[in-house]
Amino acid sequence: MTDLPPPPESPEDVPRAVARKESPRTLQLVWIVPIVAALVGAGIAVKAFLDRGPSITIEFRSAEGIEAGKTRIKHKSVNVGTVRSVKLSADHKRVIVTAEMAPDAKDFLVDDTRFWIVRPRIAGGEVSGLSTLLAGSYIGADPGHSKTARRDFEGLETPPVVTSDLPGRTFTLIASNLGSLDVNSPLYYRGILAGRIVSAKVADDGGGVKIDVFVQSPYDRYVTDRTRFWNASGVDFSVDANGVKLETQSLVTLLLGGIAFESPPEEVPAKPVAANAQFTLWDSRSEAIRPRETVVETYVMRFAQSVRGLAVGAPVDFRGITVGRVKRIDLEFDPQTVTFRTAVQVELWPRRLRPRNARPGGRWDSTSSEERMKSFVRHGFRGQLHNANLLTGQLYVALDFFPKQPRADIDFSQTPPEIPTLAGGLGELQESLANIIKKLEKVPFDAIGEELRKSLRDLQATLKNVDSLTKHIDTELTPEMRSAIQQARKTLGAAEKVLSTDSPVQGDLRETLDQVNRAAESLRSLTDYLERHPESLLRGRREERK
Amino acid sequence: MIATAARSGLLVCQACGLLNRPGDEAGSWHCARCAAAVHWRKPASIARTWAFLLAATILYIPANLLPVLRTGSLFESENNTILGGVTYFWKTGSWALAIIVFVASIVVPATKIAVLSLLLVTARRRSTWRPFDRTRLYRLTSYIGRWSMVDIYIGAVSVALVQLKPFASIDPGPGAIFFGAVVILTMLASESFDPRLIWDPVDGRHD
Numbered sequence: 001m002t003d004l005p006p007p008p009e010s011p012e013d014v015p016r017a018v019a020r021k022e023s024p025r026t027l028q029l030v031w032i033v034p035i036v037a038a039l040v041g042a043g044i045a046v047k048a049f050l051d052r053g054p055s056i057t058i059e060f061r062s063a064e065g066i067e068a069g070k071t072r073i074k075h076k077s078v079n080v081g082t083v084r085s086v087k088l089s090a091d092h093k094r095v096i097v098t099a100e101m102a103p104d105a106k107d108f109l110v111d112d113t114r115f116w117i118v119r120p121r122i123a124g125g126e127v128s129g130l131s132t133l134l135a136g137s138y139i140g141a142d143p144g145h146s147k148t149a150r151r152d153f154e155g156l157e158t159p160p161v162v163t164s165d166l167p168g169r170t171f172t173l174i175a176s177n178l179g180s181l182d183v184n185s186p187l188y189y190r191g192i193l194a195g196r197i198v199s200a201k202v203a204d205d206g207g208g209v210k211i212d213v214f215v216q217s218p219y220d221r222y223v224t225d226r227t228r229f230w231n232a233s234g235v236d237f238s239v240d241a242n243g244v245k246l247e248t249q250s251l252v253t254l255l256l257g258g259i260a261f262e263s264p265p266e267e268v269p270a271k272p273v274a275a276n277a278q279f280t281l282w283d284s285r286s287e288a289i290r291p292r293e294t295v296v297e298t299y300v301m302r303f304a305q306s307v308r309g310l311a312v313g314a315p316v317d318f319r320g321i322t323v324g325r326v327k328r329i330d331l332e333f334d335p336q337t338v339t340f341r342t343a344v345q346v347e348l349w350p351r352r353l354r355p356r357n358a359r360p361g362g363r364w365d366s367t368s369s370e371e372r373m374k375s376f377v378r379h380g381f382r383g384q385l386h387n388a389n390l391l392t393g394q395l396y397v398a399l400d401f402f403p404k405q406p407r408a409d410i411d412f413s414q415t416p417p418e419i420p421t422l423a424g425g426l427g428e429l430q431e432s433l434a435n436i437i438k439k440l441e442k443v444p445f446d447a448i449g450e451e452l453r454k455s456l457r458d459l460q461a462t463l464k465n466v467d468s469l470t471k472h473i474d475t476e477l478t479p480e481m482r483s484a485i486q487q488a489r490k491t492l493g494a495a496e497k498v499l500s501t502d503s504p505v506q507g508d509l510r511e512t513l514d515q516v517n518r519a520a521e522s523l524r525s526l527t528d529y530l531e532r533h534p535e536s537l538l539r540g541r542r543e544e545r546k
Numbered sequence: 547m548i549a550t551a552a553r554s555g556l557l558v559c560q561a562c563g564l565l566n567r568p569g570d571e572a573g574s575w576h577c578a579r580c581a582a583a584v585h586w587r588k589p590a591s592i593a594r595t596w597a598f599l600l601a602a603t604i605l606y607i608p609a610n611l612l613p614v615l616r617t618g619s620l621f622e623s624e625n626n627t628i629l630g631g632v633t634y635f636w637k638t639g640s641w642a643l644a645i646i647v648f649v650a651s652i653v654v655p656a657t658k659i660a661v662l663s664l665l666l667v668t669a670r671r672r673s674t675w676r677p678f679d680r681t682r683l684y685r686l687t688s689y690i691g692r693w694s695m696v697d698i699y700i701g702a703v704s705v706a707l708v709q710l711k712p713f714a715s716i717d718p719g720p721g722a723i724f725f726g727a728v729v730i731l732t733m734l735a736s737e738s739f740d741p742r743l744i745w746d747p748v749d750g751r752h753d
Contacts, residue, residue, distance in 0.1 A: 014556055015578035019569030030590070030597045030738075033731070037601030044608045070624075 065137030112144030
C-alpha cells in the first residue's frame with residue numbers, strides 16, 4: 001500500500017465524469033429476481049405437494065422383483081403409482097410395500113381394489129407377463145367399484161382372473177369336490193368359452209367347496225334360475241344300467257378341467273337371477289340336465305332274489321320310460337320263516353306316468369295318486385328286476401302289468417307302501433336253471449354208469465378178439481398174399497410184352513384196324529349215297545347214266 | 547489513513563481504470579474516456595447481491611430435487627436427479643466420475659452461496675475480520691463459478707449424442723433449467739458484489 005502513487009497535485013487534471021440525465025432508476029428493481037425465483041420455487045413446491053398422491057401399503061408374501069423407487073404400479077400399462085419402500089412386516093412373515101399413487105388415481109383406493117405382482121407366468125394354458133422379463137416386474141392394479149375408502153391392501157399372489165372392467169356377473173357354485181378344477185379353469189356355454197373360475201374355497205362348514213365363477217357378458221344372461229352347471233372336466237365315462245357313456249367338452253377341458261352350463265328346455269319361462277346367486281355344480285351333464293321332479297312318491301319293493309347289480313340311482317322303468325329311481329337298498333330278515341329279502345326303496349315320479357292324452361282336470365287328474373296306484377296293483381301292476389346289460393350285469397327295476405297274476409293289494413297304511421313284485425329277469429332264469437338241474441338230478445346216472453361200465457368191459461373183450469384176429473392175419477395170411485402178388489406181377493409182365501409196339505400182336509392189331517378203317521370208309525360212302533338217294537333202299541341202285 | 551480514489555473525491559472507471567472527477571450534474575456519471583458507468587462504489591451492491599443470492603438459493607432446491615436427465619430405454623424411462631446420478635456412479639464403481647459430478651454440481655454452487663453470504667454479512671457489518679482471506683475467497687468464487695456449468699455441459703452433450711429412439715434416448719429434465727439458473731444467478735451475485743466494500747472499513751480503521 002506504500003507503493004501507491006502519490007495523490008495528484010491538482011484534482012483539476014483529472015477529467016470530470018460525464019453526467020447524463022437519467023430517470024433515477026429504482027434500485028429495488030433487482031429484488032424482482034429473488035421474488036420471481038421464490039414464486040417459481042413456491043409454484044414447484046405447491047405442484048409437487050399437490051402431485052403427491054396418496055400413499056398406500058400393500059402386503060405381499062414375497063417382494064421378488066420389487067424395487068423401492070423404481071417399481072411402478074400399473075393399470076392397463078399406465079402408471080398409477082410408484083413403490084416408495086419395501087420392508088418386512090413386524091413378524092417377518094410378509095412384505096409391506098409402501099407406494100405413492102398418482103393424485104388422479106383416487107378411485108383405486110377403495111375396498112375391493114386388487115394388487116398383484118406381474119411376473120412372467122405360465123399357468124392355465126397361457127403365458128403372461130413376458131415383457132417383465134426384460135423391463136422388470138411391476139405391480140398390477142385393478143380398481144374396485146366399492147365406495148369404502150381403503151389405504152392398506154392385501155396383494156394377490158396370482159393375477160386376478162377377471163378384471164373389474166370386464167362386463168359380466170359372478171355366480172357361486174356349490175360342489176362336493178373341486179376335482180380337477182382350479183382357479184382360472186374355463187367355463188363353457190354350449191362349447192363357447194363364456195367365463196372362468198375366479199376363486200375356489202372350502203365352504204365354511206367344511207362340507208363342500210364354494211366355487212365363484214365369472215360369466216362374462218353377454219353369456220351371463222343365459223344364466224337363469226333353471227340353469228344347471230356341471231363339471232365338464234376330462235372324460236365323463238360312466239357305466240350304469242343305461243350302458244356305457246362317454247362325454248367330453250373340449251380338448252382344453254380334457255387337460256385342464258372346466259365347467260359347462262346349460263338351461264334345459266322347458267315350457268315355463270325361466271326367471272333371470274341376480275349376481276352371486278348360488279347353484280349346484282353337478283358331476284356330469286346327464287346328472288345336471290336330468291329333470292328335477294316336483295312330485296315324488298316313495299314305495300318299497302321286496303325281492304327274494306339277489307339284487308347284485310342294482311345300484312342306488314338305478315332307473316325304475318315302465319315299458320321303457322324311466323318313471324323313478326332306486327333310493328336305497330336294505331336287507332330284511334324274517335325270523336319266522338328264516339328268510340332274507342331285499343327291500344328296494346324307490347322314488348316314483350307319478351307325473352311321468354300321466355298319459356299325454358289325459359285331459360287337464362279330467363278323470364286322471366281327479367283321481368288321487370293313492371287310488372290310482374291301488375287300482376293299478378289290483379290289475380296286476382308288479383315290480384321286477386330286469387337285466388339292463390348282460391355284459392355288465394347291471395339291474396334295473398321294471399314296472400309293468402301282469403294281469404294273470406294272483407290279485408294283490410297295496411297297503412297305504414304302511415310307509416312306504418309296498419308294490420308287489422315278481423321274480424323276473426335273471427332271477428327267473430336262475431329259477432328255470434334250478435328246475436332243469438332238478439330234472440337232471442332225477443336221471444339215474446348210477447345205473448347208466450354201471451351199464452356203461454359193462455359195455456366197456458364187453459368192448460374190451462371184443463377188442464382183444466380183434467387183436468388176435470389181426471395177429472392171425474399177420475402170421476398166416478401175409479405170406480400167401482405175398483406169393484399172390486408175385487404171381488400177379490408176373491402176369492402183368494407178360495401182358496406188357498404182348499402190348500409192346502414191336503410185338504407180333506401189335507402188328508396184327510394195326511392191320512385189323514386198317515381193315516376196320518376201310519370198312520368204315522365204305523360204310524360212309526354208303527350212307528352218303530343213301531342220304532342222296534334214299535329211294536334206293538326201296539328201288540335199288542340206279543345205273544349211272546353215261 | 548490510506549488515500550483511495552473515493553477518499554480523494556475521485557471515481558475509478560471499472561472498465562478502463564481511468565480516474566474521473568464527479569460529474570457536475572446529478573444523474574448517472576460515465577467515464578470520460580470509455581463512457582462506462584462510474585460510481586463511487588457499485589450502487590446498492592450488497593442489496594443486489596443479496597437479491598441474486600436469495601434467488602439462487604431458492605432455485606438450488608428444485609435444481610437438486612427435480613430430474614436433470616430423463617433416460618429412456620426400450621421398456622421404461624427413468625428420471626435422474628443430480629444426487630441420484632452421483633449415487634449411481636458411486637455404487638457402480640465410477641468413483642472419480644461421482645466425485646467430479648458431486649463437486650461441480652453440489653459442492654461448488656453451495657460453496658459459492660455460502661461464501662457470498664459470508665462476504666455480504668461481513669461487508670454489511672463493516673467487519674475488519676481477515677480482509678485478505680475474504681478477498682481471496684471472493685476471487686476464488688468468481689473464478690470457479692464458470693466450472694459449475696460442467697453438469698449442464700455433460701447433459702447437453704449426452705442429450706445430443708444419445709438419440710437412438712426407440713431403443714435409448716436421453717432428454718433434459720426440468721431440473722437442468724433450474725440448475726443453469728442457479729449457476730447464472732450465483733455468477734450475477736458475485737459480479738454485483740463490490741470487493742472494495744471488504745476494504746472500506748479496514749482502510750477507515752486508521753481514521
